[in-house]
Amino acid sequence: MNYDYIRKCGLWLCVCLMFISYVHGDNDTRKLGFKKLSGMKYSTSYLVATVGLPIASNIPSFQEGLASRYQITPALPAGLQFNNKTGIISGTPQTGSEIATTLFTVIAFNPVSSTSTNIEIIVVPPQKFLLADANNDFVKIFDVAAPQFVSTIEMAFPVSAAFGNGRFAVACDGGVGVVFIDGTTNEILEVVGEGIELGGDSSTIFLKNRFLITGDEGVLIIDSSSSQNILVAEIPLEEGIQGQAAIVNGFLAVPSFLEDGSGALVIIDPETAEVIDFLDLEEDNGMDTAFGNGILAHTGRFNAFFVDIDDELIAGKRFFLSHDISPQNKENLDFLRKKNDKPRLQNKRNDSDQILFGNNVFVHVKADDFPPRSRVDFFSADGKNIELIGSLVGGGVNHAAFGNNRFAIARKAINVVTIVEAGIDRDGVPFFKELANVPVNIGPNHVTFGGNHFLVTHEFDDRAVLIDAITNKVVANIDGVAMPDLNPFVNAPVCFSFANASSFCITHDEPQAVIVNGNTNGIERQFFFEQRRGMSVKDKQQYRSLKTTFRQQLQNYKHHKTRQLKQEIAITKEKIKEINLHHFQTNTPRQKTTRNRRKLEEKNRRVAFSDDKFFAIDNNQLLIIDAIRNVQLDLRTFPFTLRTVVAGGKRVVVTHNAGATLLDSTNLNELAVVPFSGSSRVVFGNDRFFAVFRGEGKIFGLEGNILQSFVFNDTILTDVAFGGNHFGAHGSHTVLIDATTNNIVFNAQAGNNAISNTIAFGGGKFITATLDTKSKIGIVDIAQQKIVTEFAAIGNPTAFAFGNNRFGTINSIGDTFHTIDATLSINKNIDVGFRPTIAVFGNNRFVIGSGDGSSIDSSINIIDSIRNVRTTTIPFVDAEGDFLSIAFNPGK
Numbered sequence: 001m002n003y004d005y006i007r008k009c010g011l012w013l014c015v016c017l018m019f020i021s022y023v024h025g026d027n028d029t030r031k032l033g034f035k036k037l038s039g040m041k042y043s044t045s046y047l048v049a050t051v052g053l054p055i056a057s058n059i060p061s062f063q064e065g066l067a068s069r070y071q072i073t074p075a076l077p078a079g080l081q082f083n084n085k086t087g088i089i090s091g092t093p094q095t096g097s098e099i100a101t102t103l104f105t106v107i108a109f110n111p112v113s114s115t116s117t118n119i120e121i122i123v124v125p126p127q128k129f130l131l132a133d134a135n136n137d138f139v140k141i142f143d144v145a146a147p148q149f150v151s152t153i154e155m156a157f158p159v160s161a162a163f164g165n166g167r168f169a170v171a172c173d174g175g176v177g178v179v180f181i182d183g184t185t186n187e188i189l190e191v192v193g194e195g196i197e198l199g200g201d202s203s204t205i206f207l208k209n210r211f212l213i214t215g216d217e218g219v220l221i222i223d224s225s226s227s228q229n230i231l232v233a234e235i236p237l238e239e240g241i242q243g244q245a246a247i248v249n250g251f252l253a254v255p256s257f258l259e260d261g262s263g264a265l266v267i268i269d270p271e272t273a274e275v276i277d278f279l280d281l282e283e284d285n286g287m288d289t290a291f292g293n294g295i296l297a298h299t300g301r302f303n304a305f306f307v308d309i310d311d312e313l314i315a316g317k318r319f320f321l322s323h324d325i326s327p328q329n330k331e332n333l334d335f336l337r338k339k340n341d342k343p344r345l346q347n348k349r350n351d352s353d354q355i356l357f358g359n360n361v362f363v364h365v366k367a368d369d370f371p372p373r374s375r376v377d378f379f380s381a382d383g384k385n386i387e388l389i390g391s392l393v394g395g396g397v398n399h400a401a402f403g404n405n406r407f408a409i410a411r412k413a414i415n416v417v418t419i420v421e422a423g424i425d426r427d428g429v430p431f432f433k434e435l436a437n438v439p440v441n442i443g444p445n446h447v448t449f450g451g452n453h454f455l456v457t458h459e460f461d462d463r464a465v466l467i468d469a470i471t472n473k474v475v476a477n478i479d480g481v482a483m484p485d486l487n488p489f490v491n492a493p494v495c496f497s498f499a500n501a502s503s504f505c506i507t508h509d510e511p512q513a514v515i516v517n518g519n520t521n522g523i524e525r526q527f528f529f530e531q532r533r534g535m536s537v538k539d540k541q542q543y544r545s546l547k548t549t550f551r552q553q554l555q556n557y558k559h560h561k562t563r564q565l566k567q568e569i570a571i572t573k574e575k576i577k578e579i580n581l582h583h584f585q586t587n588t589p590r591q592k593t594t595r596n597r598r599k600l601e602e603k604n605r606r607v608a609f610s611d612d613k614f615f616a617i618d619n620n621q622l623l624i625i626d627a628i629r630n631v632q633l634d635l636r637t638f639p640f641t642l643r644t645v646v647a648g649g650k651r652v653v654v655t656h657n658a659g660a661t662l663l664d665s666t667n668l669n670e671l672a673v674v675p676f677s678g679s680s681r682v683v684f685g686n687d688r689f690f691a692v693f694r695g696e697g698k699i700f701g702l703e704g705n706i707l708q709s710f711v712f713n714d715t716i717l718t719d720v721a722f723g724g725n726h727f728g729a730h731g732s733h734t735v736l737i738d739a740t741t742n743n744i745v746f747n748a749q750a751g752n753n754a755i756s757n758t759i760a761f762g763g764g765k766f767i768t769a770t771l772d773t774k775s776k777i778g779i780v781d782i783a784q785q786k787i788v789t790e791f792a793a794i795g796n797p798t799a800f801a802f803g804n805n806r807f808g809t810i811n812s813i814g815d816t817f818h819t820i821d822a823t824l825s826i827n828k829n830i831d832v833g834f835r836p837t838i839a840v841f842g843n844n845r846f847v848i849g850s851g852d853g854s855s856i857d858s859s860i861n862i863i864d865s866i867r868n869v870r871t872t873t874i875p876f877v878d879a880e881g882d883f884l885s886i887a888f889n890p891g892k
């Protein structure tokens with residue numbers, strides 16, 4: 001008998017029976033242990049991953065059944081792995097794998113069934129703090145997302161640091177040079193400037209792809225625009241450097257001395273590496289400097305001084321002159337020059353003074369060895385008016401930081417960090433409010449803001465503290481991170497890896513434009529449309545002649561230090577001040593005027609961004625702002641009232657009742673006028689513009705040439721948008737146009753023609769809303785060219801925005817903001833102030849403009865799109881209308 005043959009036949013019989021069981025229903029398959037899959041979900045449905053950090057394994061589970069294999073679409077970002085057998089998602093995102101929130105579909109299979117679920121994944125850049133400890137010869141780096149993992153890198157005498165273009169630059173004393181560290185791997189990349197003595201009081205700043213390192217007797221400029229770090233300039237300052245450098249209108253300002261020994265800020269152009277001028281300092285001293293809202297603040301021996309920075313054109317370059325604050329404020333001397341009871345001591349300085357700016361407020365920190373004498377003074381900077389609005393006294397105050405529209409102040413004698421909100425409210429009235437006193441460890445001595453957190457280090461404790469800058473609560477203690485002997489001359493022993501220098505420009509019915517920092521969420525600068533009268537031709541000529549004489553006198557004094565020459569220098573300086581003072585006196589503040597409400601259709605079209613510039617309009621004026629340096633470039637007047645402004649492709653379009661005027665955004669030359677019978681709505685996309693006015697539409701090129709014209713019979717279009725290589729228009733109909741062929745591909749009844757800003761593109765979809773008796777939100781799939789989802793709107797959806805793979809929608813009745821994720825599910829309400837009207841996305845933030853057009857409740861609300869919480873509310877100063885417009889500058 002052939003047993004081997006029988007054994008093989010039996011095996012095949014078993015296989016056949018199993019196959020029959022599989023084909024014939026549940027009753028047989030249950031015998032084999034398989035159940036239908038149901039109730040699939042992941043341990044985390046919204047996964048926030050950080051480049052360089054391992055994620056916690058994301059594990060699937062089921063209410064019933066077990067899966068034998070899995071598949072996922074689309075593919076995961078580089079560095080993340082998907083196990084086809086277990087469905088587990090794990091790994092560490094790699095550099096370059098950053099993505100906005102993306103919807104992934106996972107399908108699970110077993111022999112009898114399959115099921116699926118969706119998860120969302122976002123990969124964000126590293127959010128790291130770097131701490132330089134010169135006393136112990138190391139730097140420490142950790143990510144906010146995983147503060148327990150601290151990397152220690154040994155290096156000699158690290159003093160100050162900054163982050164830019166994916167790398168840290170650490171300036172070291174002792175001739176070590178500048179050490180560059182990879183912002184993802186924490187590995188040393190290279191050392192630049194070896195052998196150059198930077199000293200122990202250096203400051204490090206990143207600006208315009210360059211690291212600017214200020215040492216004891218000079219400035220290094222290192223170009224880091226590529227993967228290499230190239231030393232392009234070494235600028236000696238023979239008179240020495242006495243304090244911390246700052247950025248003033250896009251230039252590097254270094255506290256130093258003139259040849260006669262008086263204090264001055266040396267102004268250096270970081271692009272040309274040239275010393276272009278000097279700003280005199282009061283008290284011949286400037287230990288710390290800050291700049292905001294057109295005001296330069298600096299500390300003296302025991303005082304703080306505020307200098308108005310006024311622009312003037314010199315030698316074909318935009319440069320900035322200084323003069324004292326308005327003479328009518330001289331009577332408020334205590335506000336302009338803060339005195340204490342100590343006598344003036346020659347060559348005596350308060351080494352621990354600090355000054356910083358945020359949200360229209362300067363903060364002057366005066367540390368003192370005797371804790372009860374320490375204090376922090378808060379000064380509002382409303383226009384050119386400086387006013388003391390509040391103080392914190394005692395507790396060993398010694399350092400402060402600004403972020404999320406609040407200040408955090410370390411008070412080492414009582415072991416707390418005091419959180420203060422200060423600014424100017426919507427009535428233009430300054431306010432000062434203590435939000436919290438957060439207990440920390442022993443001897444807090446330094447605070448740094450980054451990634452919606454304050455990092456606090458201590459003098460007597462080797463545990464740093466991380467405070468959530470939204471909730472004002474401690475979220476982590478970080479072992480082995482101490483700063484026992486901080487150098488008071490160094491302003492950046494700790495830095496944060498901000499990914500960009502983004503900003504928002506916000507305009508209002510009150511003719512002003514405000515720049516809000518895209519990282520700290522605070523106001524940086526305000527501009528008014530009314531242009532102040534410039535210097536007369538005679539004054540300009542005299543001023544330039546005096547400046548030339550001044551430089552010549554300084555050069556002579558360097559070689560022949562006589563008393564007579566010193567007196568001549570002082571006389572020349574006084575003459576320069578007189579011209580500046582006269583210029584200020586002849587420019588009276590603008591008068592507030594009552595303005596009529598504009599039509600709702602004009603909102604969110606009054607400011608635009610392109611070519612590193614913001615373009616804002618009011619009445620017949622076009623204000624152009626350098627979005628990198630936050631300075632006014634031009635204020636152009638037109639012979640007609642401007643309605644909207646749109647920018648793109650090195651072009652700017654301003655609309656008016658005669659049509660649309662096309663300008664070159666580089667040289668601002670007028671290129672063409674596209675005629676319309678009224679003020680049109682315009683959008684840019686695919687190197688062309690699409691404009692509509694009621695039932696008329698035109699697509700035109702970058703030179704103003706008409707590519708396509710439309711006439712929509714019985715149709716009124718009130719809003720336009722671009723996305724997915726399509727133009728969309730909305731009003732009584734919803735229209736979709738292919739931006740390559742310029743042909744209409746979708747046209748559907750919308751239901752109402754009285755609304756605007758109710759359409760947006762994103763994620764291959766197009767969202768619209770109607771405000772008839774049955775308010776609805778409809779989502780059109782661009783590829784399918786049809787409405788794929790329609791649901792009842794929450795409240796009154798007056799604006800949409802798209803970002804981070806989700807739509808944001810405003811409920812102007814409930815005063816809330818909602819997000820619609822990729823699964824088309826509406827998330828919970830987020831309160832955003834009274835009558836929200838505008839929403840714009842940028843830098844993982846939704847920025848909401850609120851205000852009803854007549855009340856005093858206008859404000860800006862900033863929403864974290866990852867945490868889905870409101871982080872900041874900024875009152876909009878002197879606002880009288882709801883006609884907010886917001887534009888975003890990505891900063892790269």
